[in-house]
Amino acid sequence: xxxxxxxxxxxxxxxxxxxxxxxxxxxxxxxxxxxxxxxxxxxxxxxxxxxxxxxxxxxxxxxxxxxxxxxxxxxxxxxxxxx
Numbered sequence: 783x784x785x786x787x788x789x790x791x792x793x794x795x796x797x798x799x800x801x802x803x804x805x806x807x808x809x810x811x812x813x814x815x816x817x818x819x820x821x822x823x824x825x826x827x828x829x830x831x832x833x834x835x836x837x838x839x840x841x842x843x844x845x846x847x848x849x850x851x852x853x854x855x856x857x858x859x860x861x862x863x864x865x
């Protein structure tokens with residue numbers, strides 16, 4: 783019978799893994815956004831495509847609000863200013 787000792791995960795290890803996962807998810811999101819852009823091209827009357835992005839935008843604002851400890855309305859204001 784063999785036993786394998788598992789290294790106890792530290793908070794720093796977990797943080798590093800989560801950070802890597804988030805980086806991968808952000809890259810994946812960029813790829814999906816590009817595919818979505820291509821699919822939306824020429825579909826001027828398809829509001830569903832716009833609504834997809836509206837939902838994604840809302841969810842990203844929620845994530846950013848949580849991570850940055852900012853209020854969602856502050857993030858919305860900064861987005862408006864950057865337009």
